[in-house]
Amino acid sequence: MGWYQYVMAAAYDPFMRHLEKDLLHYRKKLLGRTRGQVLEVGAGTGVNFDLYPEQARVTAIEPSRAMFLKAQKRLAHPNIRLYNLGLEDDGLEALRPPRGFDFVVSMLVLCSVRDYPEAIERYYKLMSDTGKLLVLEHIHATGTAYGKFQEWVNPVWRPLADGCHLTRRQDLDLKKFFRPIEEGYFRLGADWYWAVMEKNPGL
Template sequence: MAMGRRAAGRAGVSHPVFARIYPRINASAEAHGGLEHRRELLADATGRIVEVGAGTGANFRHYPPGVERVIAVEPEPRLRELARQAAPDAPVPVEVSRSGRAEELPVPDGSVDGVVASLVLCTIGDVPAALAEAARVLRPGGRLYFYEHIRSADPRFARVQRVLDVVWPLLGGGCHLTRDTERAITDAGFVIERARHFQFLVNGRATPSSPCVIGVARKPAAA
């Protein structure tokens, strides 16, 4: 079976400063509702899963019993090591891949039941390529589980996001504030089955990355 357009994992991603502070950022997010969001994202996951941009492995402990195996891909070496440390404590088998990026997944065509993208599509350089890879590795009818911060539907808030997006990626490991993730998913041929939009508030206050969506999209079954 094919393993992607190029050799998987040919180039890594290095954000050493962001990788050092991200565990604290994630801990703060989880203290303000992030744990519940991860549980919601993964509640219906089943079968074989590829998790794209696994980060520190924060999702691992939330996979339900119906998941047979998780193949986790994280190109940033410091975060990947943290994910490896988290894997043994997961309630389901987790393999942290030694190679691979969202645009070049080290998984054969049509070999998994689900792809998980959790707070990662904001950072990827080529989102259409990453979503094409998700579609490639999914079986017909397989599902994409996504949890992302997105461009605000409020024009005034979106203008602020656009201004900040000049410097935000430099501070946030390549993270962008203004992506229309749902449109990118549908443009890639997925059918969105459900999506919940909400404001992720910290101590009751909005941040530039507060507009969020959690949802599930399906790869159409073969004709």
Template sequence: MSTTRGLDKSTITKAYARWAPVYDFVFGAVFERGRKASIAAAERIGGRILEVGVGTGISLPDYSRQNRLVGIDISEPMLRKAHARVRELKLDNVEVLSVMDVAHLGFPDDSFDVVVAQYVITAVPDPDAALDEFARVLKPGGEIILVNHISAESGMRRTVELQFAPIARRLGWRPEFEWARLQEWIDRNPRMRVIDRTPMPPLGHFSMMRFGKSA
């Protein structure tokens, strides 16, 4: 099933409008290791990079100026902060920042060398449609790089995640998202393959996942 009950576009948009003023303060340090790891992985390929869920643009200054960056987000209040950051830091390698639905990307096929989505795939209504779009706009030989929470398959952490799920959806994401769901997507897409899956702090609750598109 591609969608998750209780997490729709309206819920997400409202949630991240509320998060916009405090997002960097609340999540900046918590997500820093994952952000920097995904940027380093993207820069091993370089070129034209799409950052999905660019948010306040907190990652943009960390990319090499040699790379060309395009950022999209569903939240206009978050993107206003990203635009201000680009102006303040004179990030002339940022081509454009746009409000856009990840399930309907407004780019031609094979547009990007890398697609980066940090802490995004559990915060969209239809993760499978989003992944299909990432693969569509990715050039052959390129990589999709995800950093995200992957839920436990059993045990106490699994129980806590399921109990917390209704609250998390109101805050704008789903805590129950198993690796099997990504593996099923890979199995349906013969041009895509898993390159790497690396646990990320804190406590390995997050993972960096790299998927390659065959040439």
């Protein structure tokens, strides 16, 4: 399905343009606080790269070759290293700093990772004990008419949108492993969740 990945990568930025005007506020608010060793998971076309402060040393991973090639073109910042890897790839362990990452960035990614519970556990293992998880994800509008529509359309949407699920509750599932220090919900087409989270000290 190589050609499909290239179509997705070409269509992604134009498709997202109208949402990005509003998402930019949240991206800036979250990424502006990064410093030290940062892992960006699923960098896509590299929309976040310009938003990192100088103190951040970013390891960005992106498994789709087509997205990776697009993101490479946005690599103006010498403090960002980009790898054609996914969360589950063995090569990622070698990039983990000895004490773990100070920040893990998860933006619009958990909707499309294949092994979703495993991905959340990986975030936990990749982060340092004092690390922070920065989250910006669209979530299922549970218990609403719109949520019912999402459930209905999800089987058609998922294959068309590169595995993106409309019916996940990343907020609830992340809270099993992480404790929000700051969080918020907003409506932008779908329902969205943003958060700064730390490891749940009870685990």
